Amino acid sequence: MNNNTQEFSQKAKIKVIGVGGGGNNAVSRMFEQGAHGVDFYIANTDAQVLAGSNVPNKIILGEKSTKGLGAGANPEVGKTAALESENDLRAALEGADLIFVTAGMGGGTGTGAAPVIARIAQETGALVVAIVTKPFRFEGKYRNTFAEEGIIELKKYVDSTIVISNDRLLEFIGAKPIQEAFAEADAILKQGVQTITDLIAVPALINLDFADVKTVMSKKGNALFGIGLGTGPDKANLAANDAISSTLLEAAIVGAKDVIVNVTGGEGISLNDAYDVVDVVNQAIDNPEVNIVFGVAINKELTEKDELVVTVIATGFDEEMIKSSASLGTKSNATSTFANLRTSSLYKSTHVEEEQKASTSFEEDVLHAHQTMHSVNSGASTYSDDTEDDFPTFLK
Secondary structure, three states: OOOOOOOOOOOOOEEEEEEHHHHHHHHHHHHHHOOOOEEEEEEEOEHHHHHOOOOOOEEEOOHHHHOOEOOOOOHHHHHHHHHHOHHHHHHHHOOOOEEEEEEEEOEHHHHHHHHHHHHHHHHOOOEEEEEEEEOOHHHOHHHHHHHHHHHHHHHHHOOEEEEEEHHHHHHHHOOOOHHHHHHHHHHHHHHHHHHHHHHHHOOOOEOOOHHHHHHHHOOOEEEEEEEEEEEOOOHHHHHHHHHHOOOOOOOOOOOOOEEEEEEEEOOOOOHHHHHHHHHHHHHHHOOOOOEEEEEEEEOHHHOOOOEEEEEEEEEOOOHHHHHHHHOOOOHHHOOHHHHHHOOOHHHHHHHHHHHHHOOOOHHHHHHHHHHHHHHHHHOOOOOOOOOHHHOOHHHO
């Protein structure tokens, strides 16, 4: 977030930092699945979680204050820990042109530390984008309140914020094993990051430079994120409509001022496909002054089924527009987007291993979450006395 005009090299320096349990999981999967031109970092108060990740760049937050034992579901502890480790964080983030901060909001480390890390990222002069999730309703009143407060604080220090509701994910995940459900959530975080990084860093039919992305994302506040899949002769229209009515969208994209559209298809993709996608998106926005930038990439894995994946990131909304259009919802397409994506060649190639690992039933983990949160929701104190180790990883 630097007002000065800067010259950027052909390959902008991109860094992604995952904060807390949810952010660590997402970044670990991004690292394992591979992403071009990106440096990955994970930061946590829980040393054991850090040790379990293959991401090489690890930052223990508040080593003296937390002793590597977690934040105990207390955002104040997470914040203090991040402040204690400010020098390490600054050294890690310096030199980037674009920094993504990802976290699951509502827990101690993600909620408390993410705004501090975003502020440090902002102070480096980089473009800063936050992609975070909100907790499920069953995780309790306090956790959801912490998440809302944390997001408000986070927005003070980032250029754009993409917020993904886990309850919306639940609409199309259904009664799936919990590991599979959160693998889906991590995949969405990964897709949000990779949509932007690939446009800059990966050679494609149509690439964007960093200046294009900065125009769309710099100082824009709320951002909406949707993804869709289409197949066959009408794949462009199908994928575009799927993306703009995605369950992930917290509100309609009508009125957006700036939009990134990423179109990925098989070897038969044409520029007409891209133009058809942009036309659908443009009509949905219904703003004659909208600035749409788009990229087109080829992925050979999409060739056999003649598939097209469209990702849309829209910015330039005001708070009132988001609130008023959010009531309209997008539930009519609640199951189509990811029901379709789960059958795509691209999805299967990157997620089959994660799904094979899923073993714990959804119902058992919901019960576990209720039991774990009982001391928070029924106790006299705002925070639980339990350590963060007592919480499932996805609740940290």
